[in-house]
Amino acid sequence: MRRINVGIAGLGKVGSQFLDALLSVNTDNVKIIAVAEPREDLESVKKAKENGIAYYRDARDMLSSLEDAIDVLFELTGDAVVRTELYDILSKTANRKTVIVPEPVAFLIWSLITHKSS
Template sequence: MNKQNIAIIGLGRIGSAFLDAMLQKKQNINLVCVAERADTPAKAQAVANGIRIASLDEIAAMGDKIDIVFELTGLPETRKELREKFLNTQNVHTVIASESIARLIWSLISDADMPVIQGRKTGY
């Protein structure tokens, strides 16, 4: 199986848990970059592990260098902005995976509970 090139957007509670899992399960995964505006512990962890910090514009422009973007901010406007950037850069390769998909994958790779943020809406 070819490695999947991955980006994570949002390194709060859910994004940081997902980053931890990705760093432990590197088989067939190439974590290309992450995007996080705030100075979170997970952002520092990404830097310490040599993972590039990128903007949404940079991620969209990477085209086929990113197979899947896990958009874990919980902000519908961020997903909308990312979809628009993909359209503007003609990036038809990269798939945007929402928090719902991340939770499904989490249930397959971990026995631990993924953080739950009360009142947070998931979906595409």
Template sequence: MKKQTIAIVGLGRVGSVFLEALLSKANQGLEIVAVVEKSDTPGCRLAQAKGIAILDVDGLIGKSSDVDIIFDLTGVSAVRQELREKLLKSTNRHTVIATENIARMIWMFIADTELPDIHAAVGY
């Protein structure tokens, strides 16, 4: 089985619980290789404790050739736009950006609780 390398942007209430759930599946072909978070959140502290790189957006884009999927869980359309533009400029044609809708679908398969619903729908 090919390992899927993952980065998470936004480790607030949604991203923190998503990170925790994905870490519980790490031995099943998932590897969290980086996160992006500016604040001191429980998810950021968990990532740090697990030795996951904590980067800014530019650092993530520089590392993005090593990332299969970027989960944007910020709920901020400007962040998603920045990620898209910078990925396009980077010549990386491998990494995909997964929105909160995709994260919610995955969540249904891996968790018994609901993913927090605190962000307005921002689409792709």
């Protein structure tokens, strides 16, 4: 089965929970390859680094640097300007591989992977 390379932009409240949820999923099919967060002192940034995940201070730099190595980019910054600029980067680089997933869809996925059967 094909491996999906994931990037996470924003490791605040939602992003850090999302990082934890994805790290807890035991699969070789999904790999977090990079995260972006301007606040380097966050515990979630430390956790990402400890897990060998590339760290960027800016999501735009992450996407520009890794180009289409990222299959799925979870955009969890809550910043409309950053979101727009990420789409602009995809457009300008002709990257047709990377899919940007907005926060509501990320929340749905997070809910599904953390849901415990009653």
